Amino acid sequence: MAVHRPLLIFGLAALLFFAGVQIWMGVQSNAPRIQERPQGAPFVLQSASGDFDLASLDERLALIYFGYTWCPDICPASMMFMAGAMAELPEAWQAKIQPIFISVDPERDTPERLAAYADFFEANILGLTGEADQLEALARSYGAFYRFVELDSAMGYAVDHSSDFYLASSQGELLATLPHANSSNELYRALSAALARLAQDS
Template identity: 60%
Template sequence: MKVNRSLLYLGALLLLSLAFFQIKGGLDQPNPSATSGKPTGAPFTLTSHQGEVSLSDFEGQLALIYFGYTWCPDICPTSMLFLAKAVNSLPDDLCDQLQPIFISVDPKRDSPERLADYVDFFEAGILGLTGEEDYLAKLAKQYGAFYRYVEIDSAMGYAVDHTSDFYLVNSSGKLLATLPHSISGEELQAVLIQALENQL
């Protein structure tokens, strides 16, 4: 039986569009009911090791955002390696149009300097940011992210349960896509390429 290549191509485009606009949730969602309403994203101003950084500083670019913390033993470093591989695999002209951002929700322990050292390890131009606890809580909710501090019996004192999704936004803070931790590298790269080409 001969397969119509045009139909296959249209089917692939449809699946990609669904991934771009509708992918939600992740493997590490401690409390899905904690966020209410449809997340829209939001503009923000946070702190890096070089001072204040606003999302609007990246006009004409897209940002790929992840909420986590540097003391995370497994999910965050795995996610950052995954993100770095996807970003570094992009064509050079598209890579320049994307700013990966790691937002720490543990400002008590994650100083801007510690964040800078942490993200530099992954060699993908990731920007490490943090801010005041109340501001971070509100911002995370606007993106549909959730986190909570959990006491543990160790020298660390506490851990942070958190969602492990990626959030793709434009420089005005509009949420374009929520990409789950379970997305494959090929799917993530395809979504990024489509979004970035649409920006050009």
């Protein structure tokens, strides 16, 4: 028996090795694939003044936020932060950025309602919306997420949504994702840092 012990050990080691490979391959085949980094996308959406084509910004940039006007707290706060951050920027940079609020609730948010909502924040924010399937695809392309939640109230439903800001070129290229801010100063610092990086790369 002692003569064959090395062969037995080798055989067991080989068996364990190949079993391990099979298990590893099985785990790999069932593992969820990492999604590609959001790239952004060009778009044409509806405003109170008619169709708005992102390409019309030419050399200007868009600071985009996805939300809805019936949002009780996060969206109003985010719009105030956007307005405050824009006001802190030098005038030269203010002229190069168009703040945009895209509603993902087209059933209730008409272009006219969006215009009135955006005007309240006095920061030249442009309110836009579109068809439901178009908005879903657009939000996904920028890395934004939302879902409708039924409510047992007169409101009917709410929309749970992410709360990041997206800096994009007029061609729809996503240049930077600015994390949800808790103040206008925080958003200003993130926006300034993103603009500084873009200036260095150009």
